[in-house]
Amino acid sequence: MNEQNLMAFAKDLDDIKASTLAKVGQTDADYIRRVVRRQRYFEWSGRLLLVAGFWTPWLWAIGVILLALAKIIDNMEIGHNVMHGQYDWMNDKQLNSKTYEWDIACDGQSWNRVHNFEHHTYTNIIGKDRDFGYGLLRLSNDFRWRVKNLWQFVTYLLLSVLFQWGVSYHELAAERVFMGKKKANRDGKVSHEELKRRFFSKGARQLVKDYVLFPLLAGPAWLWVLGGNLVANLLRNLWTSTIIFCGHFTEAVQTFKEADCVNESQGQWYFRQALGSSNLQGKHWFHVLTGHLSCQIEHHLFPDMPSSRYQEVAPQVQAVFAKYDVPYNTGPFWRQYGSVLKRILRYSLP
């Protein structure tokens, strides 16, 4: 696109943003509080039913699913979006990006810093956005092929199973904190000591909660509760990992060089976000469970727009993309996920 088109493209997207944000109000506040309430109901009923495993495994199984749903909603629709500042306009202390903490091993404030800043400002810029491949997977030719890439599909499966720990370790930039690796173009705003402290304290609390405290409270049913928490955490890990991979690593998603973001105009920035993200189609409940990362394109264009509006703006954004001939990467879940798996396999070979 030439500079003139980019400006018009940016203007159209800015207009969508402005007209949507002007509508944000009571319905959005009611929406997020409703989601929080459901999260609580799922969590409480799930934890109670785990104890009933003592009586019949069927109730235990339902409990596991409810608890997994509670964790997914907490991490995705509430945690991720609140910590983006999407609901800060409400002035509600419980839904504030600077104080929100979530039910996951990764410390919320560490994540807030790395994700919102590094990943959203420098989306898919190799060398700046560490989320591209998480330092584990080779997902484009920008990286030299190494022998370990041969079995990166197994690495990917392991990452998915342990995703909350992967995210926690990764967002901490742990290879630097623990191994002392340095990178020239980054300045640490938080000391390594502080990062380590947060990593261990949050991680430990999560372990104590799910594998000591709640099993103890369950008395003789402790093993059911411990097992239930383990499975619920696993289900949550698999779900979040899968959804997040679908948002950035489908085959058509493009990568960029560091030079691309020097003196970038708003139009270029939008354009880069557009080419670096992919969407998933589905019903309303599906969008909610993905934390609206199913609308990854919209989320990357307008990261602090309330998630309650992404489904509404998606068709408008798609129309603007069509007008300027910008590819709008979307599809049903299985197609997009298949495309992700293909990409992981493709780049495991030189």
Next chain:
Amino acid sequence: MIDTMTKWFLHHQQLAGYLEPIMQRFKPAWRAGFYRAEVACIEPINEKYLELWLAPESTWPIHKAGQHLELTVEMNGQLRTRVFTIASSPEQYRASGLVRLIIRTHELGRFTPHLTTYLASESWCNISAPQGTFLFPQRKMGATLMVAGGSGITPFLAMLSQHLGETCHPVKLIYIARAGEHLAEKELNTLAARYAHFSYFPIGRTDFEPLTHYLNDLDAPVVYCCGPQALMEQVATQSRAANLSYFDEPFGLATQINLAERTEHAVKVAHHQYAVDNQRSLLDQLEQQRVSVRRGCGMGICHQCQCVKKQGLVRDMRTGELSDAGESLIQLCVVQAVTDVEITL
């Protein structure tokens, strides 16, 4: 113990915060860190003022006459907070369970003109505990001279109603307002008729004489003043010149804003003040003065430089929108100061 457990395992600062959305289903406006109050009555006094009677929940600590509170109302999904002086006495609260606020409605404001929309009778809102040290002296004392300007009459209404019966020293109230805009005249006249030691002088805006003019029958009074900034400065200076004790209660008034013109403002951060202008972003200017601020993208995306503005007006450079005068969250990289501003980093 409960708070620590809540923090560690439920990821909220307080248990009440974790339970809040559920509790709100049963008790409207139930909010961690706030008191609830039910609206007993809200009605306009005249074109500019309205009267709001609130019934605070029973745990609310009773105020002292002259104190104010923060009123928080959810308006279109957003919690907005403003400070108002309580215009009724603790005695009245004990008798009726109600407190009165007299609120000046600013036509272009984002709070007061919408109050009648969002607060109907029997609806709920939030209030803070009473605050403030603008109090009538409790101990034995001499004469008192009160100077009120416009809506600055409110703390005096509470003080007079509470304390006139307890003192026999002279109390004189000079109440400056536009003709026909004096509030609670009936109430004040009744008090003046009932208590011989209380005298009340409603005067027009241009009729205010030098302070000494009102001192003739008072023996070294304590001077109290509440009203517009200019009035308080004038009364303070004259009190000091006459060697009198002086107390005042400042309250914010909307300032005239001209964005085209370059203006300078003070930004208060903790105990420091920094000079900024209204042309560049607060982030740039604070960084330039070596204030330790966390910078992120610098374009309003990542919220790393977000902080709490306690008071003052800022303008969003992207939309041109002016902020609330009260407490709100701002992103330093995309706002400019329009008035003096206080922030916490």
